[in-house]
Amino acid sequence: MTPEPQTPDPAKRSNPAAKTPKAVKVLVRNLTKSFGSLLVLDNLNFVVYAGELLCLVGPTGCGKTTFLNCLTGFLPLTAGEILVDGQKASFKKGDLGFVFQESSTIPWLTVYDNVAFGLKIKKTPPEVIKERVERILTVVGLNPFKDLYPRELSASLDQRVALAREFATQPNLLLMDEPYGQLDIKLRYYLEDELRRIQEREGTTVAFVTHNIEEAVYLADRILVLTQKPATIKEEVIVTLPRPRRFDDPSFVAIRDQVTAAIQWW
Amino acid sequence: MSVSLSQKTLDPAELRPLGSKDPSWGRLAAPNPLVRVIKGLLRAAYQEKLSIISLIVFFLLWEGVCYFKIIGPYQLAPPSKVLKLLIAKLATQNPDGAYLWAHALSSLGLALSGFGAATLFGVPLGLLMGWYPRLNHLVRPVFDLLRPIPPIAWIPLAIIWLGIGGVAKGFIIFLAAFVPGVINSFTGARLTNPVLVRVAKIHGASDFTAFWRIGVPSAAPMIFTGLRLSLNAAWTTLVAAELVAASQGLGFMIQMGRRLARPDIVIVGMLTIGLLGAFLSWILSKIERSFFAGRAS
Numbered sequence: 001m002t003p004e005p006q007t008p009d010p011a012k013r014s015n016p017a018a019k020t021p022k023a024v025k026v027l028v029r030n031l032t033k034s035f036g037s038l039l040v041l042d043n044l045n046f047v048v049y050a051g052e053l054l055c056l057v058g059p060t061g062c063g064k065t066t067f068l069n070c071l072t073g074f075l076p077l078t079a080g081e082i083l084v085d086g087q088k089a090s091f092k093k094g095d096l097g098f099v100f101q102e103s104s105t106i107p108w109l110t111v112y113d114n115v116a117f118g119l120k121i122k123k124t125p126p127e128v129i130k131e132r133v134e135r136i137l138t139v140v141g142l143n144p145f146k147d148l149y150p151r152e153l154s155a156s157l158d159q160r161v162a163l164a165r166e167f168a169t170q171p172n173l174l175l176m177d178e179p180y181g182q183l184d185i186k187l188r189y190y191l192e193d194e195l196r197r198i199q200e201r202e203g204t205t206v207a208f209v210t211h212n213i214e215e216a217v218y219l220a221d222r223i224l225v226l227t228q229k230p231a232t233i234k235e236e237v238i239v240t241l242p243r244p245r246r247f248d249d250p251s252f253v254a255i256r257d258q259v260t261a262a263i264q265w266w
Numbered sequence: 267m268s269v270s271l272s273q274k275t276l277d278p279a280e281l282r283p284l285g286s287k288d289p290s291w292g293r294l295a296a297p298n299p300l301v302r303v304i305k306g307l308l309r310a311a312y313q314e315k316l317s318i319i320s321l322i323v324f325f326l327l328w329e330g331v332c333y334f335k336i337i338g339p340y341q342l343a344p345p346s347k348v349l350k351l352l353i354a355k356l357a358t359q360n361p362d363g364a365y366l367w368a369h370a371l372s373s374l375g376l377a378l379s380g381f382g383a384a385t386l387f388g389v390p391l392g393l394l395m396g397w398y399p400r401l402n403h404l405v406r407p408v409f410d411l412l413r414p415i416p417p418i419a420w421i422p423l424a425i426i427w428l429g430i431g432g433v434a435k436g437f438i439i440f441l442a443a444f445v446p447g448v449i450n451s452f453t454g455a456r457l458t459n460p461v462l463v464r465v466a467k468i469h470g471a472s473d474f475t476a477f478w479r480i481g482v483p484s485a486a487p488m489i490f491t492g493l494r495l496s497l498n499a500a501w502t503t504l505v506a507a508e509l510v511a512a513s514q515g516l517g518f519m520i521q522m523g524r525r526l527a528r529p530d531i532v533i534v535g536m537l538t539i540g541l542l543g544a545f546l547s548w549i550l551s552k553i554e555r556s557f558f559a560g561r562a563s
């Protein structure tokens with residue numbers, strides 16, 4: 001087991017619900033990232049618990065994507081460390097999932113083959129691929145479209161393919177970078193519910209980046225509010241509202257306003 | 267949710283004869299494929315009337331220029347004579363020593379082997395250079411140094427090294443076809459969407475697996491562009507390559523026509539080169555189309 005961060009442990013500080021301490025999935029310790037002289041992430045310390053959906057909210061350009069790229073190991077850290085299950089995080093282990101900010105479907109593969117892509121890379125046995133892909137296609141409602149190519153899909157279907165591909169591999173940790181930013185509101189609600197449903201069913205740990213506060217309050221077990229670049233953690237908000245959550249619920253509105261105030265106060 | 271499916275619906279208005287405003291036309295004609303085909307042909311004929319006229323005028327002028335001896339018979343042969351020779355050459359080896367199809371086959375074999383070898387080496391080299399910057403830095407300077415040299419400038423060296431046989435000619439064609447193959451595959455691999463590379467890598471793909479699963483298929487359209495240009499280069503270099511002592515081939519046939527002062531032979535050779543070249547690119551585009559069937563166009 002890895003030691004807890006030196007800064008006040010968020011698990012003890014602000015998780016009254018957790019009588020039994022939750023397992024730590026990701027440990028971020030003194031994480032600093034700069035591009036040349038441009039400091040983007042400034043000494044971040046936090047954890048992501050196993051099985052939780054953590055939302056990272058912050059203003060545009062504050063370094064959210066940069067953080068995820070550090071976590072996957074696509075970008076080298078300037079200082080500090082990120083541990084997943086106590087080990088140095090790296091995409092090379094192949095147990096991560098990533099839903100990108102931009103479209104990431106593979107244009108020359110059908111929906112089915114796109115969803116199977118991650119499993120094929122992992123050299124999963126064909127029977128297992130077939131079983132998992134078919135199951136996940138049903139779960140996300142992509143079955144009628146499985147023989148289409150990405151160019152024949154709307155933006156929301158396209159993003160669902162990317163989501164299904166990541167869920168099919170049953171990632172240890174799923175990272176999502178404003179996955180619904182491009183979608184209109186109705187589809188976003190739908191996919192948010194869908195994400196939540198699959199996440200609970202599969203028990204996946206999710207780090208969800210967004211700059212949409214409502215989305216964060218709707219989805220999250222916990223919200224971390226980041227400051228303007230260079231980003232530090234401004235506030236942590238635990239969201240214990242029962243599900244399904246309602247946007248007009250007064251306690252929902254209260255939390256939303258709390259997060260909004262935290263973001264605006266600089 | 268909106269899904270745009272490509273549907274092939276038939277617009278009846280398109281089937282109407284030009285100028286006709288009667289909408290019932292299309293409705294009547296649509297169910298009958300024969301009528302549809304005939305109407306289509308008529309319409310195409312109408313649209314191409316101008317092109318046909320211009321072709322007829324061209325051939326008439328050509329024939330006239332020869333008939334009235336504006337250009338002498340040792341400088342130019344009329345189309346009628348060219349056509350006659352074209353047919354005759356299928357069954358006679360005179361006066362240039364081989365049947366037309368033997369010339370054509372010899373040239374085809376030469377061009378295709380040069381093209382094939384260039385593709386076999388050039389495409390993988392270009393793709394790997396596009397993917398691995400180190401390989402690029404290693405190979406690029408030499409490649410850039412040799413690239414601007416026109417392939418036919420290699421002819422003397424090719425003869426010194428390889429003699430005057432088919433290998434020397436194949437080598438010249440290989441050089442011509444190699445360059446566009448490398449450059450386009452290189453560009454294709456370079457233009458790979460980095461997000462897709464990350465998709466592969468996040469699931470544990472090695473650099474080479476990512477190259478194979480993402481880089482190569484994503485470069486496919488550019489590879490085909492390269493193939494088309496390569497084939498073109500191979501075919502256009504053919505005549506020059508066949509200047510290296512040959513006893514057969516379309517380039518050789520043209521040479522013979524000149525030596526015998528027979529412009530009709532020269533023109534038959536030129537025509538065959540043109541037609542075969544067009545035929546080859548047609549085949550390649552067929553292959554390309556079947557390869558990309560279903561994919562984005």
Ligand SMILES: Nc1ncnc2c1ncn2[C@@H]1O[C@H](COP(=O)(O)OP(=O)(O)OP(=O)(O)O)[C@@H](O)[C@H]1O
Pocket residue numbers: 035038040058059060061062063064065066067101211229
């Ligand atoms: N490779 C890089 N080199 C230099 N600067 C970079 C690089 N990547 C990001 N930056 C800078 O780092 C800052 C944070 O970028 P990042 O993409 O992480 O922001 P973000 O929070 O994801 O923004 P958005 O909400 O727009 O997605 C920006 O100012 C950006 O210009």
Ligand SMILES: [Mg+2]
Pocket residue numbers: 064065066101177
């Ligand atoms: Mg971003």
